[in-house]
Amino acid sequence: MSITVVDLKIGQKGIIREFSDGILPIKLLELGCLPGNEIELVQIAPFKDPVYVNVNGSHIAIRRSVARLIALDIIEDV
Numbered sequence: 248m249s250i251t252v253v254d255l256k257i258g259q260k261g262i263i264r265e266f267s268d269g270i271l272p273i274k275l276l277e278l279g280c281l282p283g284n285e286i287e288l289v290q291i292a293p294f295k296d297p298v299y300v301n302v303n304g305s306h307i308a309i310r311r312s313v314a315r316l317i318a319l320d321i322i323e324d325v
Contacts, residue, residue, distance in 0.1 A: 250321055252300060252314035255288035261319030262286075268316055279303035280317065 255261060263282050271280060279302045280286070289306060290299040297308040309317075 249318045251319060252286065252288065252298060252317045253311055257288055257290065260285055260287045260322040262322060264318045264320050266316050267318055271316060278305050278307055
């Protein structure tokens with residue numbers, strides 16, 4: 248089972264590994280949601296949708312359904 252953005256806890260970070268179906272909205276790619284970039288879960292909205300993430304210094308709201316497509320490698324706290 249792959250870890251995705253929706254599996255993160257608030258404040259937890261990961262490195263984007265891939266996109267599950269190979270397709271992500273172009274706007275997210277333009278904002279830096281690319282493989283190899285760090286992503287941090289900032290906040291989860293009421294009713295759990297959307298989720299707010301920080302990528303390359305930009306805070307982005309992503310639908311939960313889209314966040315499930317972004318596979319991550321978790322950055323372990325030292």
